Amino acid sequence: MPAPHDVVVVGGGHNGLVAACYLARAGLSVLVLERLGHTGGAAVSAQAFRGHEARLSRYSYLVSVLPDAMIADLGLDLRLLSRRTASYSPLSMDGRATGLLVERPEGDATRRSFAEVTGSDAAYEQWRAFDADVAGLAAAVAPTLMQPLPREADVRAAVDERVWRELVTTPLGLTVRERFDDDLVRGTIATDGLIGTSVSLEDPSLVANRCFLYHVIGNGTGEWRVPVGGMGAVTTALRDRAVALGATVLTGAGVSRIDTATDGTGATVTWDDADGRHEVAARHVLANVAPWVLRILRGEEPEPGTKPVGAQLKINLLLDRLPRLASGVDPEVAFAGTLHLDEGYAALEAAAADAAAGRLPDRIPGEVYCHSLSDPSILGPSAPAGQHTLTYFGLHTPSHLFEGPDAEAVKAEAVRRALAGLQRHLAEPLEDCLARDADGALCLEARTPPDLERELALPGGHIFHGDLDWPWASSRAALDTPAQRWGVQTDADPVLLCGSGARRGGAVSGLGGHDAARAVLEARG
Known part of the structure; x- marks a missing residue:
């Protein structure tokens, strides 16, 4: 049995590695256990197509909420690049192909x-x-x-009362419809409230508002940046720093159980690797897994109705060249930022209604990104001239649509509809631009929520581990313990959340890991 540790981190995703960095730097003995053969969770890069060096950010792909202050604080070897286009939304208007361009920074072309x-x-x-x-x-x-x-009251006092009402207490869709006259502009704004969830923009639950907030507050600007070297570079920087600071990181170590001591002074983690079953005791266990998974690891039987529901379709492609657009806009401008497809406000609401009724949307709203325009290094040193990656992220495709005996057929149809949404705005067949792998197959891979559940243990394939919460505490919330003050508490004192399921979790932010580490350090004095 390994020697006891101060802290055991269950899950070697980016949040777990952030926690390991902070705790090891403070002199604590830290053991990170990751069931896969590599660290990173969803923040990884992979050589997806045989015969090509390109390393794609297979799951997550951009960075916004990760604080620059955290990168500097941990001394991470990580560089993030701005995209030279914010967004382009192609559309057909009066039989003519055109599009809405938003530059970065915005200039006369945006206004025109x-x-x-x-x-x-x-x-x-x-x-x-x-x-x-x-x-x-x-x-x-x-x-x-x-x-x-x-406290919520303190944040509210620092924000204009009208802005608070419109963005925090009024459904996002109602605010957007009130503030904007044009359907496409409304949708371009509102889509940030739907990344990773499927709900009407006018739903009174305010789920879309909370999702929108996390997409626009990163480093005070909301800018989404490209990590040089792909998302795997984020993980590599964190893992290397954690190890350099003294943390022990084990891969191929699948945790099967977390038991807390009856006196609340610690916990025991049971895990398996190629050498068999092991147990290790620790004063604190940080759970870098979804809260739904944590309940299972603690011996509970969560009710099926509480399982999160992911709702996104991810398609990765490798192209021999960027396709020409029917509008005539330069592809290196249109694809450099976020290219919006079928994301007008009415289209978003229609797709949400289809998904809620258990139907695959006829036109799946989606977004396309070309990270290789910002960071060509991900293509590899021998990439042929003109080669590029494309990433498609589709909305309103909830996990239950891909369950049952016809799951593969539904997935294939979803991919077809998604790519048709792009093809409608192209001046040439997309297939003619796609590269082929060493076996002659088109370089295209797709991931649905059930794929993410199977590959990453994300319940329901939910990329945020569940609906996002406000990054502040209500006026009546108990903030008596370090875990409560940092938003990482569970019902067992030695076990803390440290992933996307923490109060300030979601996206590639590192906040779940940071907050769990700070709670541990505060508790230890």
């Missing part, structure tokens, strides 16, 4: 594009006014993310 697409000079001013309101909210929230949970 808004006027052309909407037929109004007011649309861009509405956009800028809303952006300023969002920036005000981000400026109040972002500085709190590496501090103990603030």
